[in-house]
Structure formats: C-alpha cells, structure tokens
Amino acid sequence: MFNKKQVAFLALVLAIVAGAVILFITATNGRESVTVTPRETAPPQMNLITAITKVARANVPAVVHIDVIRREEVVFPFIPFQDDPFFRFFFGVPEMPRKFRRELRGLGTGIIMDGEGHIVTNNHVVAGATEIKVLLADRRSFPAKLIGTDPKTDLAVIKINSKEPLPHVKFGDSDKVEVGQWVVAIGHPRGLDQTVTQGIISAKNRRGIMDPSTYQDFLQTDAAINPGNSGGPLLNLQGEVVGVNAAIVSQSGGFEGIGFAIPSNMALYIAQQLIEHGKVMRGWLGVSVQDLTEELAKGFKVKQRMGAVVADVAEDSPASKAGIKRGDIIISYRGRPITDASRLRNEVALTPIGEKVEIVLIRKGKKRTISVRIGSQEEALKRRLSSLKQRLGVEVRPSTQKEAKRYGISPGTGVVIVWVDPKGPLGRAGFEVDDMILEINGKAINSVEDLVMVMERIRPGSRVSILALDHRSGRTGYIQVVVG
Numbered sequence: 001m002f003n004k005k006q007v008a009f010l011a012l013v014l015a016i017v018a019g020a021v022i023l024f025i026t027a028t029n030g031r032e033s034v035t036v037t038p039r040e041t042a043p044p045q046m047n048l049i050t051a052i053t054k055v056a057r058a059n060v061p062a063v064v065h066i067d068v069i070r071r072e073e074v075v076f077p078f079i080p081f082q083d084d085p086f087f088r089f090f091f092g093v094p095e096m097p098r099k100f101r102r103e104l105r106g107l108g109t110g111i112i113m114d115g116e117g118h119i120v121t122n123n124h125v126v127a128g129a130t131e132i133k134v135l136l137a138d139r140r141s142f143p144a145k146l147i148g149t150d151p152k153t154d155l156a157v158i159k160i161n162s163k164e165p166l167p168h169v170k171f172g173d174s175d176k177v178e179v180g181q182w183v184v185a186i187g188h189p190r191g192l193d194q195t196v197t198q199g200i201i202s203a204k205n206r207r208g209i210m211d212p213s214t215y216q217d218f219l220q221t222d223a224a225i226n227p228g229n230s231g232g233p234l235l236n237l238q239g240e241v242v243g244v245n246a247a248i249v250s251q252s253g254g255f256e257g258i259g260f261a262i263p264s265n266m267a268l269y270i271a272q273q274l275i276e277h278g279k280v281m282r283g284w285l286g287v288s289v290q291d292l293t294e295e296l297a298k299g300f301k302v303k304q305r306m307g308a309v310v311a312d313v314a315e316d317s318p319a320s321k322a323g324i325k326r327g328d329i330i331i332s333y334r335g336r337p338i339t340d341a342s343r344l345r346n347e348v349a350l351t352p353i354g355e356k357v358e359i360v361l362i363r364k365g366k367k368r369t370i371s372v373r374i375g376s377q378e379e380a381l382k383r384r385l386s387s388l389k390q391r392l393g394v395e396v397r398p399s400t401q402k403e404a405k406r407y408g409i410s411p412g413t414g415v416v417i418v419w420v421d422p423k424g425p426l427g428r429a430g431f432e433v434d435d436m437i438l439e440i441n442g443k444a445i446n447s448v449e450d451l452v453m454v455m456e457r458i459r460p461g462s463r464v465s466i467l468a469l470d471h472r473s474g475r476t477g478y479i480q481v482v483v484g
Helices: 004-026 048-062 085-091 264-277 294-300 318-322 341-349 377-392 401-407 448-456
Strands: 063-075 099-112 118-121 131-135 141-143 145-150 155-159 182-187 195-206 218-221 233-235 240-248 259-263 287-291 308-313 329-333 356-363 366-373 394-398 415-420 436-440 463-469 476-482
Touching (some): 048 063, 048 182, 048 233, 063 118, 118 264, 145 264, 155 264, 182 240, 308 318, 394 448
Antiparallel strands (some): 063 131, 182 195, 233 240, 287 308, 308 329, 356 366, 415 436, 436 463, 463 476
16 A cells, blocks of 8 residues: 555656656647646637638639620711811811711629529620620620620629539628628629629618619729629629629729629519519609608608608509608608618618518507508509609600610610600700610600609799701700790
8 A cells, every 4th residue: 555655756757747748749740738627628710821722723614705796877977067168178078878887885793693504794884785705704605695785783684695504602691791791792894704802891781882773782892893794793702693793983093992793682583673674663652751850750750760750652553552641750661670772772672572561660659560562663653654754745655776786876775755745845946756765864765664753853834955956967955845
C-alpha cells in the first residue's frame, strides 16, 4: 500500500503528465486552440472566395450573350427644309430620298430560366429587334424568338430551341435579401463574355430611378455593372438569382459603384405572365394614393409615419365595393408593410386578378382590416378610356413597329388616333385619323395607359401642349389644345 506522501506525489505526476499532453495537442501547428464543448460549437464560416467561385461555376453556363440587330428607316433631317428656297440657297441642300435605311447593333445579357429555353432579359435590350441571336457559354449559337415585353418593368422574355438539355438558374426570394449581403453579378459588359463581379446589396426599394410612371422597386448594389450587363443575374452566395441587372447611375457612362437590379420576385412574376399570356395582366384596386408626409400625418392626427393616403376612390372599383374611403391611410397589404404610395402600387399590380387580399388601414385614428377582391387593370382601362374619349374627342391604339419604321421613330413610341370627333378638342385642332400623339406637356406617351395617366392629372378646361406627328407628311410639331 502507498502512504500519504506517495499518493500525493503520484497525483502530482499524473497532473503534470495530463497537462503536458493537453499542451502538446493545443500547440500543434504552432497555433493556440480553445477547447469548446458541443453546445458551444459555432456553425462553419463561409469562405467568401470559395463561395464566389462556386456561384460562378454553377451559373455561368446559364448566362447568355444576346446580340440584337435593329433595321429601320430614318427620315433625313433636312427633309422639312428641302423645299425651302432660302434654306437651299444658303446651305445647298441636294435632292435626296426622304428616308434611308440603317442597321443598329446592340448587345446584352440574358438568364436561362428553365429547361425549355425561356430567357429573361431587359426590355431595352430586345425591344424593336429585327433579329435576336443568343450565344451560350459553351459557344453554341441559337436564333431567338421574342415571347413578350413589359416596358413598365423593363423586362422581356425570349426563347431558344435546343435538342440538348439547357442549363438554367434557380430563383431566390428577393424579399429576404438584406442590406450588406454579398452578391455576385454575371454578364457580358462591353462584349467581354462571362464576366463575374462581386459586391454587396447597398440598399433596397429604390424608386424613381428612371421613368416615375413605371413599376420600380430596385435593389441597389456596388457589384460592378457596365453596358452589356443589362439582363444579367445578381446572385446571392447560395447561387440563387435575387435580381436582374438593369441600370446604373453614372456621369461617365461607366461603372461608378451605383447599380440597380430588378428584384427576382418581380422579375419571375412578370416573366411567367409573359410566357403564359404574352403580356402582363396586372391587378387593380381602384384608388389614387399619395405618400403619407409629416404634414399629412399631423393633419390626420396619427403617429404613423409610413403609409399611402387614399386621395380618391374610383366608382364601382374593388376599393369602393370593399368600403375603402378617401382619407384612409393604408399601412399593410397582403401582410406586407406599405411604406409609401409606390410600394402599394407595385404590390397591387403584382397581385393575381381575382385574389382576395387583406388591407390594414387607419381611419380616424383607428386601425381597420378590410378584405378586397382585386380586379383587372384591363377592365379598368376600358372604363377610363370612355372618359378620355369625352375629354379629347378621340380613340387611340398603340403604335406598331411598321409605323415606327415608316416615320423613323423609336419602336413603342406614341399612340395612333383611330377615331376623331370633328367637334371635339382634337378634331377642332385639325387632328385626323392615323395621326400620332407623342407627348403631352412634355410627358412621353408610349402607350394608351400613358395617355390615360397623363390626362387624369390634367384639370378640365386646361390648355395643354401636344407633340403630334402628321401621318401624311411624317413631320412633327406642337399644338396647343384646351381639353374637356
């Protein structure tokens, strides 16, 4: 048996040996380590370099180079003065044909969204294209067919046919994107194929970047985007598309750290609508709204600082049927907070027609929840057009590509008059069937919807300046008209 001194000595030796073993293990490779219990085990950290490489490797095959050719007839700029003796004497304008043909080439990027060959890109990449060619990462080339465009969101869908399976991307939920999150952009800037850049989400819900009448809700990023990147994907580090690159803010024309992408949820919804219907069928609530400013909040005596104030409710609209009233402050739509009027407009437009939604609003300081069945903008437009017919004395339709070529204007520009009341405001001003309306008070009119929206902001009896195109001569000019 051991005596007390021997037992103590033996315990001391064992402690020293155990300590030496632990020291040896922790000193391996010259690094210190900390013993962590299973409960304290941290999740493995993502290696940024490796993650970007994986994202690029997985998605580059599904990102395509788009070549576009536009052939058009253009009116010579001297044509309006060709018959002017004074101008001919001093400038010696020779006899020349009224128009000449020119060919414009452009390039952009697209995203293969399914195995059937549907490709989503920007409307400004393919709008008015005479010929579209798609080049894959593996150097295969295909002619593409235009499926549909939506200028209001600057999105379009084209399609290629391949006997072999096509790589395609996976779409993520853009609502879950957070500011500061790492993202990767892939595209073909200035024709440099399969260019990969990285950055972060700089901001969300950017609006008013381009035409304020369009449906905008951009993600802002500092990932490098340049001309040619348009239509390419913005991806998270899980390799999911969270945005479609669309625009930059730049004084130089090149990248300056401010780029914008259309959120994937909006892009996917619009693309599916174009594939299924060839056009976008948008929801309609039937209200005119404005931002809840600090002054309005004080006037309504509410503490709320975000929301959309109902300025007017259309007769026989979904909103009027549900009991929404002028002065209501809408703060939630389908469970999503409404920060301003634009947010509500976007949310309603992306709601399937016929869906019953819940709207939370503030009326006289108290919250209310109202159920509304969303209607169709097309039905609403028909009703609004009847008012337009009375105010201007005309009926109109969208212009065609053939007309754009004939008059040497950009495709999708203006609306064409198909009926004129001789006693109406435009009839008295000399407008005829087939004349075109290009602008009203400096606002471009590129669709029937544009004309309706502009006229709704103009008070009866107002004098407006209309930029018109004469269908006989092809010349344009401004005409002053008092509208009804």
